[in-house]
Amino acid sequence: MSEINAMLHRFWEIECSGIENFPVRKDEDRIVLNRAQESIKFIDGRYRITTPWKDTASVLPNNYSMTLNRLKTLEKCLQRNSEMAKAYQDSISKHLKKGYIKQVECSENVRATWYLPHFAVVKQDRSTTKTHIVFDTSARYHDVVLDDVAFHGPKLRTT
Known part of the structure; x- marks a missing residue:
């Protein structure tokens, strides 16, 4: 069983490569990531986040x-x-x-x-x-x- 755990752990290390320590280069990116972190919910077996609207979204015709x-x-x-x-x-x-x-x-x-x-x-x-x-x-x-x-x-x- 530990071999399977090790393989799964390695899989997730590869899968998450570049994401965990992702450098945020723009203020806009920081806003999106903060809003995602604040709004994330696990509902019915799925993760949901709100749409990262800009303030201009209220002007949608x-x-x-x-x-x-x-x-x-x-x-x-x-x-x-x-x-x-x-x-x-x-x-x-x-x-x-x-x-x-x-x-x-x-x-x-x-x-x-x-x-x-x-x-x-x-x-x-x-x-x-x-x-x-x-x-x-x-x-x-x-x-x-x-x-x-x-x-x-x-x-x-x-x-």
Whole structure:
């Protein structure tokens, strides 16, 4: 049993390499790490942290119309390709089942409303997972981009 423990210990040493003593180079990175440390919770077997919003997050416009138009365009594309539509629906179902995404009701109290558009990326050269979903955080609406109102945080991986 001690051999297994030693192997597991070595695995975690390698896995955490460069993270534990990660040098914080920017004030922004320090803010993100502090907010993550303050908000981290272990709920239902998963770690959760709050989104590291910048103070400008309260100015997010409601982008429902833009996101709805993009969804309609996506649906038209998926209607022309039933195989891609099935793969896309399977991806959405997996995301829901794993808790990566959830359906929200309009009545939920939120700080700001920003709908996250998504689209399909198809890679014909792959034998598995040819279709996957990309959530478009760089979508622009009224000159606002979600990527601009949330801190990115430090790069914690070197590979």
